[in-house]
Amino acid sequence: MPLLWLILIVLGIAAAGYLLGRGRALASVGGDRRALHSLPSYYGANVALKAVVPAVLLLLVWLLAQPFYVNSVVSGLIPDSEIAEGSSRGLVLAEVRRTADGLDAAVAAGQMDEGFAGNAGADAAEVTQKLKDAGQIVTSQITAPILRAAQEYRVQNAAGRLWMAIAVIAVAVLGALWGLRETSAEFRARNVVETGIRALLIGAASIAILTTIGIVLSLVFNTVEFFRLYPASDFFTGLNWAPSFSGRGGASDLGVLPLLWGTFYISIVALAVAVPIGLFSAIYLSEYATPRVRAVAKPMLEILAGIPTIVYGLFALLTVGPLLMTVFGKEGLGWMQAGTAVMTAGLVMGIMLIPFVSSLSDDIINAVPQALRDGAYGLGATKSETIRQVVLPAALPGIVGAILLAASRAIGETMIVVLGAGAAARLSLNPFEAMTTVTAKIVSQLTGDADFASPEALVAFALGMTLFVITLGLNIFALYIVRKYREQYE
Amino acid sequence: MFDTPNREASVSQTDIKINARDVQVFYGDNHAIKDVSVDIEDKTVTAFIGPSGCGKSTFLRCLNRMNDTIDICRVEGTILLDGEDIYDKSVDPVQLRAKVGMVFQKPNPFPKSIYDNIAYGPRIHGLARNKAELDEIVEKSLRRGALWDEVKDRLHAPGTGLSGGQQQRLCIARAIATEPEVLLMDEPCSALDPIATAQVEELIDELKQNFSVVIVTHSMQQAARVSQKTAFFHLGNLVEYGETGQIFTKPNDPRTESYITGRIG
Numbered sequence: 090m091p092l093l094w095l096i097l098i099v100l101g102i103a104a105a106g107y108l109l110g111r112g113r114a115l116a117s118v119g120g121d122r123r124a125l126h127s128l129p130s131y132y133g134a135n136v137a138l139k140a141v142v143p144a145v146l147l148l149l150v151w152l153l154a155q156p157f158y159v160n161s162v163v164s165g166l167i168p169d170s171e172i173a174e175g176s177s178r179g180l181v182l183a184e185v186r187r188t189a190d191g192l193d194a195a196v197a198a199g200q201m202d203e204g205f206a207g208n209a210g211a212d213a214a215e216v217t218q219k220l221k222d223a224g225q226i227v228t229s230q231i232t233a234p235i236l237r238a239a240q241e242y243r244v245q246n247a248a249g250r251l252w253m254a255i256a257v258i259a260v261a262v263l264g265a266l267w268g269l270r271e272t273s274a275e276f277r278a279r280n281v282v283e284t285g286i287r288a289l290l291i292g293a294a295s296i297a298i299l300t301t302i303g304i305v306l307s308l309v310f311n312t313v314e315f316f317r318l319y320p321a322s323d324f325f326t327g328l329n330w331a332p333s334f335s336g337r338g339g340a341s342d343l344g345v346l347p348l349l350w351g352t353f354y355i356s357i358v359a360l361a362v363a364v365p366i367g368l369f370s371a372i373y374l375s376e377y378a379t380p381r382v383r384a385v386a387k388p389m390l391e392i393l394a395g396i397p398t399i400v401y402g403l404f405a406l407l408t409v410g411p412l413l414m415t416v417f418g419k420e421g422l423g424w425m426q427a428g429t430a431v432m433t434a435g436l437v438m439g440i441m442l443i444p445f446v447s448s449l450s451d452d453i454i455n456a457v458p459q460a461l462r463d464g465a466y467g468l469g470a471t472k473s474e475t476i477r478q479v480v481l482p483a484a485l486p487g488i489v490g491a492i493l494l495a496a497s498r499a500i501g502e503t504m505i506v507v508l509g510a511g512a513a514a515r516l517s518l519n520p521f522e523a524m525t526t527v528t529a530k531i532v533s534q535l536t537g538d539a540d541f542a543s544p545e546a547l548v549a550f551a552l553g554m555t556l557f558v559i560t561l562g563l564n565i566f567a568l569y570i571v572r573k574y575r576e577q578y579e
Numbered sequence: 580m581f582d583t584p585n586r587e588a589s590v591s592q593t594d595i596k597i598n599a600r601d602v603q604v605f606y607g608d609n610h611a612i613k614d615v616s617v618d619i620e621d622k623t624v625t626a627f628i629g630p631s632g633c634g635k636s637t638f639l640r641c642l643n644r645m646n647d648t649i650d651i652c653r654v655e656g657t658i659l660l661d662g663e664d665i666y667d668k669s670v671d672p673v674q675l676r677a678k679v680g681m682v683f684q685k686p687n688p689f690p691k692s693i694y695d696n697i698a699y700g701p702r703i704h705g706l707a708r709n710k711a712e713l714d715e716i717v718e719k720s721l722r723r724g725a726l727w728d729e730v731k732d733r734l735h736a737p738g739t740g741l742s743g744g745q746q747q748r749l750c751i752a753r754a755i756a757t758e759p760e761v762l763l764m765d766e767p768c769s770a771l772d773p774i775a776t777a778q779v780e781e782l783i784d785e786l787k788q789n790f791s792v793v794i795v796t797h798s799m800q801q802a803a804r805v806s807q808k809t810a811f812f813h814l815g816n817l818v819e820y821g822e823t824g825q826i827f828t829k830p831n832d833p834r835t836e837s838y839i840t841g842r843i844g
């Protein structure tokens with residue numbers, strides 16, 4: 090039975106439970122709802138919750154546990170002789186699974202009948218041929234033990250799924266009955282439902298938090314693993330970034346400084362573009378623009394924020410780079426060797442950040458109370474005096490927060506760098522040279538056929554960790570400042 | 580309308596500081612001020628009284644063009660300050676507001692130090708030649724605002740850290756630091772305790788020697804204590820305007836009488 094059906098059945102039981110619970114509650118007081126402790130719908134919701142929550146929890150646990158159980162059963166069927174030199178039990182198991190999936194797909198497509206697919210005595214070579222004919226991916230000749238294991242795998246899985254459906258439906262029905270049994274006029278259904286809802290929300294929040302913790306932990310473990318293979322002091326102080334991809338030479342230089350420098354240089358160029366333009370446009374929009382101009386201009390500016398960064402990357406590569414070349418390149422001032430450079434990526438990234446800075450600053454400037462402006466105007470201040478001396482100082486902490494948030498976006502940006510800044514890790518002051526950033530190097534270290542146990546690949550985690558710590562620090566600092574600012578007018 | 584029988588006509592003519600004729604104010608379609616004509620005398624305290632929402636603040640804000648900052652607000656009619664139309668194209672509202680200062684209904688100190696709050700106006704108008712002069716202006720204004728003793732030891736603490744009543748006196752001190760010719764006060768005492776109120780009233784009395792003061796108040800007693808002239812507004816109309824004593828003892832209009840005796844609220 091497909092999962093979707095199972096879930097629909099559980100929901101159906103819950104819906105029926107809702108109506109029954111509601112009806113039963115009303116019936117228990119002869120239709121006089123004032124005699125009930127809670128509104129009738131709470132009795133229904135209580136039954137529905139009791140039907141859904143345990144059933145869904147069981148479903149989740151079963152879905153997670155079944156593969157482990159089936160794998161361990163099937164693994165016992167594979168003799169050690171089947172595990173080739175240089176291979177492992179895991180790889181053989183993967184082949185078993187592939188075969189089983191192939192059989193499933195062939196049966197589903199009607200190219201093989203169930204009897205043949207499940208036939209324990211079937212000839213392995215014949216099955217292989219049939220699978221190949223059916224267009225299923227089969228690596229090589231399937232051996233008899235693997236075929237047996239795959240067949241067992243299918244049997245176990247089918248049985249597991251059947252039992253799962255039975256168990257889940259049973260739990261749902263039992264839950265609904267439990268809820269119905271409780272239903273009586275004195276039962277405090279509202280409190281139970283409120284507790285249930287709270288538990289649901291806490292559950293959602295903890296999933297978010299646990300995932301974050303999980304991601305950070307995996308970063309930490311892999312970073313530690315990397316530092317076991319490569320000295321941390323070389324990583325943090327090395328001036329050279331030259332990974333060797335063969336992995337045999339072992340002569341990789343993995344110094345993070347050139348990458349950090351590239352990151353900061355490009356971010357600074359980006360902020361130098363985005364902060365003045367973004368801030369000035371925010372001031373114009375919030376203080377000078379008529380409502381009609383504002384109604385048009387603000388959404389237009391925010392469209393910039395909706396453009397995917399890869400499009401900005403294309404813009405950098407195909408438009409801004411060549412444009413800069415005509416001015417600073419060989420035909421012009423001769424400072425620039427190629428279109429990909431710090432300047433190209435920085436300019437485009439700055440354009441990307443303009444709406445970010447402007448819309449945050451605009452909100453912050455708007456939050457400055459009108460009474461402050463009135464106070465300044467009432468003393469005979471001009472518009473620009475009022476903005477410079479009263480509005481901006483009042484909004485400054487918030488604006489600084491906005492800029493820091495923009496900075497952490499600039500630091501984390503990847504696509505524009507890959508397409509606009511080149512791939513050379515370099516410590517240089519010339520903004521017309523190609524450079525690269527931490528994020529771009531993480532991508533290049535992990536794409537291609539990397540060996541995930543080598544320092545050249547693991548360094549990506551150390552780079553990610555470095556970046557994470559930097560942006561986390563910036564974000565915390567920004568939030569701190571923004572929060573402090575908020576308290577000012579409350 | 581303008582009746583000071585004990586003075587000669589020629590003198591009284593120059594004594595009029597603000598002359599408003601047929602003023603109409605609209606907020607979008609809302610006709611908030613209807614046909615108001617009023618003469619505000621120099622060196623006098625004029626009180627605006629009337630029920631909430633009758634347009635006192637709106638009319639007060641017309642006198643220094645603060646309504647310009649509200650997009651939907653439209654002002655018609657003429658308002659003359661010393662015989663000059665303040666809504667004339669050639670008039671710079673910024674200069675006008677330096678001459679016609681304002682204290683708002685809600686205290687609105689800038690998020691700056693107490694000192695910088697007071698020094699703000701003198702600085703932008705270049706009233707002080709050096710730091711010593713500025714210090715002197717700040718001290719004098721704070722003294723007149725009855726706040727000096729409370730803040731003299733913390734002039735560089737933020738103005739927003741003061742209590743509500745102190746903030747309001749700070750705003751009053753800030754407004755008089757620019758030496759305006761007319762001071763508009765919108766319920767300046769609504770957040771003050773009786774002692775501070777008495778101090779502000781004393782200040783108003785003192786300001787009257789040199790300036791013309793217009794005060795909006797909800798307190799009949801205050802209007803009677805501090806003002807020489809009183810204007811009663813009702814639903815956007817100026818119902819009655821005259822000597823304070825006469826308004827409070829024998830008003831001509833039945834609406835004025837009901838308001839003063841507490842029947843219109």
Ligand SMILES: Nc1ncnc2c1ncn2[C@@H]1O[C@H](COP(=O)(O)OP(=O)(O)OP(=O)(O)O)[C@@H](O)[C@H]1O
Pocket residue numbers: 606609611629630631632633634635636637638649
């Ligand atoms: N900024 C504004 N936008 C739209 N309408 C406004 C605005 N300010 C005031 N009004 C309207 O103008 C009318 C007069 O308001 P105003 O603030 O002048 O009353 P008020 O006499 O000062 O009242 P209060 O004693 O409560 O301060 C009211 O009907 C109000 O709704």
Ligand SMILES: [Mg+2]
Pocket residue numbers: 635636637684765
């Ligand atoms: Mg008012």
